[in-house]
Amino acid sequence: MAYTLTVNGKKSTVDVPADMPLLWVLRDVLKMHGTKFGCGIGQCRACTVHVDGKAQPSCQLQISAVGNKAITTIEGLSADGTHPVQRAWEQVDVPQCGYCQAGQMMAASALLAAKPKPTDADIDQAMSYNLCRCGTYIRIRQAIHLAASMGRNGAAHTTGSAAQ
């Protein structure tokens, strides 16, 4: 069945079964590999994207339920890697293997859009959906605080920013 979806401000039409999760539409059909597969059951959040600005696990969202909601993936967080979260992640040198980090950055940018100056408790709450097998949590927290201090909050970049 054909579905039209808007990813990072760009419309695409895909011909896939109704129950195909957005994760696999992104990865295997649209060939956008930034969004990662870790568990397929909503437990690891490596697959986090923004759906109308909210962090959601894309493995749990069937294509038939996407409708005309705006999807933002890690590839669309900024056009040039300059979203505060991206800059902070680089500056703090957060990743070890890096596999969870797209999901972490999408969760962090959604958090900052909602709460530009999050407390540690806010971070614990918002970020505890995302697993990091390598245990980079201390640096993730540090990077979120750094991104929060960078002035330009993530809000403007949560949806459709690649088109800007």
Added chain:
Amino acid sequence: MTTKKTLDRRSFLRVTALAGGGVAFGLIGKDAFAQGRGGRGGGGRGGAGGGGFGGPAAPPKVENYIKITPDGKFTIMAKNPEVGQGVRTMLPMLIAEELDVDWKDVVIEQTDVDPSKYAGQIAGGSTATPQNWIPMRQVGAGARLMLRQAAAQMWNKPESEITTRSGKVYHEPSKQSAPYSQLASKLESMTPPSAEEIEKNFKDPKDYKIIGKSTVNCDIKAIIAGKPLFTIDQEIPGMKFAVYQKGPVFGSKVKTWNEAEIKKMPGIVDAFVVVKDQPNTPFIGYREEGKPADAGDLQEGIAIVADSWWYAQSARKKLQATWDEGPRATPEHSSTAYAAKAVEISKGEPHSTTRKDGDPDAALKGAAHTVEAAYAYPFISHADLEPQNCTANFKDGKCEIWSSSQIPTGAFGLIASNTGIEQSNITAHMIRGGGGFGRRLYNDYAVEAAMISKMSGHPVKLVWAREDDLANDYYRPGGFHFLKGGVDASGKVTAWADHFVTYGAPKSMPLQTSSAANIGPTEFPQPFIENYALYTSAQPVAIRTGSLRAPTSNALAFVVQSFIDELAHAAGKDPVQFRIDLLAQTKPEPPARGGRGGFGFGNAFNASRMTGVTKLVAQMSDWNNRKKSLPKGTGLGMAFHFSHSGYFAEVAEVKVEANKKIKVNKVWVAADIGRQIINPSMANNEAQGAVIDGISAMMFQEITLNNGRVQQSNFNNYKLIRMAQAVPEVEVQYLTSDNNPTGLGEPAMPPILPAVANAIFSATGDRVRSLPLKNSGYDFA
């Protein structure tokens, strides 16, 4: 590119002119790495089930490590697999430092796998630092020396007056300078220096500009932008997607399945059974004569190939298969039965005596204080966040694979024997892996992908679902320890006897244990206790076992360092001082303190280095004052462990609430891994990660069996630690000692488990002797 004439036999550096200008410097793997390993031996590799380390010896084939091109860039090759340990950044740092170029001008290129060119293309045993510390600097320093010699000739000045800086040669007195690339054409006709000459020209560490400076992950830009980078992101033309369903018990064989129905499902290209036609013996981790250890194995299963992974996975959900589950689908292959059997074995004669010094039984009788305790720890899974996957293209008798194997050469034999082609017809590409932790030392996913590509006639990307990954691991073996210890009135440990009940072949002679399930005869504390015994017994197991981050040590440290704590408390001594005193104990006739200490690589346990980190961590944590000033319900625990040549001592401060909810407030880590931390940013990241990983493992992680079946399936029932549960602060300090630098990823992990357990004891008086903690009612606050 044309290779230059054969050069001086002493020389192992090779210079090659590049088409279009520029020059490349290469090393001959074999000679160079013989140098780098000098004195290190490589002993103890077999001991802990290391996953076929070493690989084939490298014949002298040249490979370039540095390319100097006219654009002012320096391309530096990274030759090892990157699975998150930072080696793709770290190895080029060593070369760039001695080459004396600016890091911003360095372009890093990942090499392919070629045992004839490179030695040690593995990610295992925390070996990358010790094995490459010398040869990688040699190639950089050798190139710099030749560039200086070329400049001396060009300007007709003495070589001693030529200096280098930021990719340029300088003659300061005459104010002349030239970029390295300008000298490229001169180098061809020169004779490269010998290893000895090069080493004389190594930089003085005080002049280091790259080594010792925090250097950001070289893949950071791709990671933050979500660029395809990992194995699972690999795409090749014409590629199909595959899933592979194996049976419920290891060694299962397919009886019946709904082939016709599966093949008719949407998007399905092909579906078939991959028959395992070899005997079923090696899968529990034994080494067969003449076979590389633990390279992985092929299990029988049903392959489904489709136009997208989701189609294949959806079809799998409709799979109706019956299996011959084989001889291991029985009640004795259940976790509860294993535990009961271990207790039964502990009451009888041990199957083997691994070590006996003095007379432990008599010493126990004469001791002022004795402690007897039984410890246990479970099987655990690696749970790399990127599930195992591999892309393979089998075509016309050749096979090309893309994987994040930690020992990619290990796939060659497996693929060759199962697909029937020569190893020389296999090409392997090393792609960044989303975590390794030892899981990717086994190449089962690679042989599966190769077989599915061959049988379907398509290039395929095989991606395991999380359920495949958790049910088909080479698990960290569980184990049981039945300990007795004695302390005299002065606090000296006079007796230690450990009956270690593990998995393996009980009737074998000598006793053969499952992979990564053995303890060596000189493991700590053997060298320090006069009356010491280690007995080992084994029972059969239904699953494969293997190396997981700090194999053996990751479990053993919990047992040994908790039991030492028990002895300290029995003797009424401070746990830190008790350990320092133990390290000062000597035996009447001290046997050689050789030993492995986990993967010791032949390095002996050095008591003064361990005493050093113990004192440092006590000072960092303000042990003596802090332990007195903590509120009720909060405790401090300390532990140390030596593995992979690294000395680590750690202190944990843990708060335990009334309902057994714990919060690890802070951890202090003191490490001695030699005289130089190469990349402090990554070192600290990994040390912190190791602490968090260890706490995660000890709280939740457990693979249990029921009638041979693994009972955990996904992260809902095999939990990993999360942000709110993780210790928020881990302070790391390094004690620099005059030893060549060694690895950190593994040895940082083992001490945290007993440090936390000892802290729980000090907070509550509850001695936890069995992992995971959740089984004793603990959880995170």
